[in-house]
Amino acid sequence: MPDRTPHAIPAPIAEMLMPMARRLVLHRRGSTVWQVHTERGEYAVKLGYSIEATAEWAAREWTARAPAREGVVLHDLGVGDVSYGAWEHGTWNVQPWHPGESLYDRWKPHRTGEATTEPDLREALSCAETLADLHSKGWVHGDVQPAHFILGPAKASLIDLALAHGGTIPERYAFPFTGCLVHYEAPEISQSVLNTGEAVPTTKADSYALGASLFISATGWRAVAYPDDASREEQRQAVVDGPHRPVNVPGILGKLIEQMLNPSPDDRPTPAEVCDALKAEL
Ligand SMILES: Nc1ncnc2c1ncn2[C@@H]1O[C@H](COP(=O)(O)OP(=O)(O)O)[C@@H](O)[C@H]1O
Ligand SMILES: [Mg+2]
Missing domain, CATH: 1.10.510.10 (Transferase(Phosphotransferase) domain 1)
Incomplete structure (x- = not known):
């Protein structure tokens, strides 16, 4: 299985956020989500990557683009404190964490x-x-x-x-x-x-x-x-x-x-x- 190990938060994102604590929220086909606690507040860090075909699943490329696409939507909606970009395996976004x-x-x-x-x-x-x-x-x-x-x-x-x-x-x-x-x-x-x-x-x-x-x-x-x-x-x-x-x-x-x-x-x-x-x- 190519994505058994959760992807760590890529270094440039960690340098930007300077997390004081982090928690893996989920890691599944094409998506890894972290909750990070920083001096400026709580954020969700979403990492997208493409998935290869297995006997059970067809390959999926769009999951790699999904976080940046979401970043564009959040910007358009005027949600503050959102950033997004590309990383080694796809795209990422950082967005405010919603408690609850x-x-x-x-x-x-x-x-x-x-x-x-x-x-x-x-x-x-x-x-x-x-x-x-x-x-x-x-x-x-x-x-x-x-x-x-x-x-x-x-x-x-x-x-x-x-x-x-x-x-x-x-x-x-x-x-x-x-x-x-x-x-x-x-x-x-x-x-x-x-x-x-x-x-x-x-x-x-x-x-x-x-x-x-x-x-x-x-x-x-x-x-x-x-x-x-x-x-x-x-x-x-x-x-x-x-x-x-x-x-x-x-x-x-x-x-x-x-x-x-x-x-x-x-x-x-x-x-x-x-x-x-x-x-x-x-
Ligand atoms: N901004 C956020 N605030 C609080 N929880 C979040 C946030 N973003 C993601 N999560 C948590 O991570 C889970 C997966 O996030 P989601 O945005 O649905 O990603 P995926 O694209 O993997 O479905 C959510 O069900 C929720 O528990
Ligand atoms: Mg979801």
């Missing part, structure tokens, strides 16, 4: 049966707000999933903008959108990926992914049923064929999830509409 817990982790008690209350509507609202905010700035996320919502002390943040669409991306960092994690992929995206290998992310597909994210976080269920060992193609075909699982989440949250999972993109509420509906209940 992911939506998926926060709602774990609802999946294990330990919770005595329903999922917190204010937390659902924070997630919808950060997505609505992104859309209002002219960007589509493209990879909305429960691990990408970080519930902080005051608000939620939406991380991993490597696949976002909206502004101009320099050619050297660009790559086609070939879908996202299928559990959160809207049927029209899955259909397009099955047909052509590519798709165009949209705000409407982000709405679907928000619904699927809230649903799986609250219940543990994927929006559409398929076997754990189904291939990507089989997963996508199941999403296209539908229907989605019955939404067994009570109250307004369940109603909104059902609407966001609507197979017809035009009939899904926008994240801003989801916010309005949630606010009306609080």
Whole structure:
């Protein structure tokens, strides 16, 4: 396996940040993420690299470009204290660390049966707000999933903008959108990926992914049923064929999830509409 050992933070980045402490957050196919503590604050350091084909996986080149592409998006969005560039095996970015817990982790008690209350509507609202905010700035996320919502002390943040669409991306960092994690992929995206290998992310597909994210976080269920060992193609075909699982989440949250999972993109509420509906209940 070529990427068994996590990549260390390259020397020029370490010299720039002067980390006082560092923690490996994840190391997986094409991506290594570090959390670093510096005098100026906490940062995420993301290292991307291409992956070679194995018996199990096709080769992937775009993972090498993803961090710099995300850096471009973060700059366009006006996020401060972001830098990016190239390193030996691909590209990197440094961005402010968002303290908190992911939506998926926060709602774990609802999946294990330990919770005595329903999922917190204010937390659902924070997630919808950060997505609505992104859309209002002219960007589509493209990879909305429960691990990408970080519930902080005051608000939620939406991380991993490597696949976002909206502004101009320099050619050297660009790559086609070939879908996202299928559990959160809207049927029209899955259909397009099955047909052509590519798709165009949209705000409407982000709405679907928000619904699927809230649903799986609250219940543990994927929006559409398929076997754990189904291939990507089989997963996508199941999403296209539908229907989605019955939404067994009570109250307004369940109603909104059902609407966001609507197979017809035009009939899904926008994240801003989801916010309005949630606010009306609080
Ligand atoms: N800015 C950040 N603030 C807090 N956590 C982050 C940040 N960036 C990445 N992470 C953590 O690292 C994980 C992987 O980061 P992500 O941006 O999703 O990279 P990948 O491209 O590998 O999916 C996230 O799920 C989160 O736990
Ligand atoms: Mg990610």
